[in-house]
Amino acid sequence: MAQWASQLPKGTRVAFGTSREQQFNLHTQETWTGSVLASLGLNVPAAMAGASMPSIGLEQLLAVNPAWLLVAHYREESIVKRWQQDPLWQMLTAAQKQQVASVDSNTWARMRGIFAAERIAADTVKIFHHQPLTVVK
Numbered sequence: 001m002a003q004w005a006s007q008l009p010k011g012t013r014v015a016f017g018t019s020r021e022q023q024f025n026l027h028t029q030e031t032w033t034g035s036v037l038a039s040l041g042l043n044v045p046a047a048m049a050g051a052s053m054p055s056i057g058l059e060q061l062l063a064v065n066p067a068w069l070l071v072a073h074y075r076e077e078s079i080v081k082r083w084q085q086d087p088l089w090q091m092l093t094a095a096q097k098q099q100v101a102s103v104d105s106n107t108w109a110r111m112r113g114i115f116a117a118e119r120i121a122a123d124t125v126k127i128f129h130h131q132p133l134t135v136v137k
Contacts, residue, residue, distance in 0.1 A: 019072065031052050070100075104133070
């Protein structure tokens with residue numbers, strides 16, 4: 001993990017979440033994926049009101065205001081895709097800097113273990129360096 005962490009800007013505020021038709025779940029540093037991102041030296045949001053994976057709205061995401069937003073879309077129709085049409089979306093730092101990226105939902109939200117951690121780390125480095133991700137089929 002140190003190999004990938006050395007290629008990332010330490011302390012950068014990043015948020016990862018899963019998006020469905022009507023719901024966005026923020027994965028905080030208390031979740032498995034959040035802890036992987038934190039182990040890379042990134043600043044991941046803490047639990048909200050005791051919830052490690054809270055369902056949040058656009059206004060709550062604006063309060064988190066990450067420099068990078070990484071989204072696993074569980075469905076083609078996704079609440080994040082609707083939020084992108086909302087004027088509030090442009091207030092989000094990640095949107096202003098065009099630092100919103102889609103990631104594989106299976107790898108990022110469902111898989112566990114060293115393979116998944118290494119894949120998340122490698123994907124994060126590629127995303128931060130604006131390189132395309134490898135598609136898993």
